[in-house]
Amino acid sequence: MEAAAYNPRTVEEVFRDFKGRRAGMIKALTAEVEDFYQQCDPEKENLCLYGFPSEQWEVNLPAEEVPPELPEPALGINFARDGMQEKDWLSLVAVHSDAWLLSVAFYFGARFGFDKADRKRLFNMINDLPTIFEVVSGAAKKNQKEKIAVSNHSSTKSKSNSKVRDPDSQGKYPKQQPPPPPVMKDDDEEEDDDDEDEHGETLCGACGENYASDEFWICCDICEKWFHGKCVKITPARAEHIKQYKCPSCSNKRARP
16 A cells, blocks of 8 residues: 655645545546456455545555554445445445545544644635545536536537647647637637636546646547546547547446446
8 A cells, every 4th residue: 555655734735635636536437447446356255445636546454553554434335336226336435535535634634733724725726626526426427518508509519520628729720629628719819718727627537637728629429428537548649530439437337247
């Protein structure tokens, strides 16, 4: 098990720790779900899903020391794997993961003496992010679509080729479409701020982070979720040669017993 590399002492450091652990756990439950599923063998002992500040994840036995250095995640997630529909099982693990992340964040807050204002600020920063459950269940994407459906009602989705977004590459890749929720920027400076706000509501299906104008994105043609290119290891050049893109989760889907 990866050891804690540092002890975050400020609100910003605790939030950074939270985001890193969260990104790792989202990765386990989305982009790398096949590997996660295989590691959660019901024949093994009680297993836990850990997220680390380095945005990595691990399925392992709980800590042996009592009391543990940090709060422990839910125990025995592997036992329910084959007794539930995969989607329901992943959602259950996601809910417990959300609870664990909050417990770790506020453990640091208590340990390093955060006052009421600090605790409130930390919670507000955390609350601005979708929960792991919302990302895994698709609720985050649904909420995002509902928010901008009216303003973007006239836009249509192109399914004829792989959809990618790179703010600096619209001239290079004229056949590829921007994501359905946001609208493409034009030369009217008065609409720049509105466009940026709409862009910011697009969430990566792997890490759950918001859209940033300097990052390359690609959309899965199966589940229509958007991903950072770096999260699914797709470059703009490679995307040009993909007729139909499938994200890791859709590529690895198979019938479950």
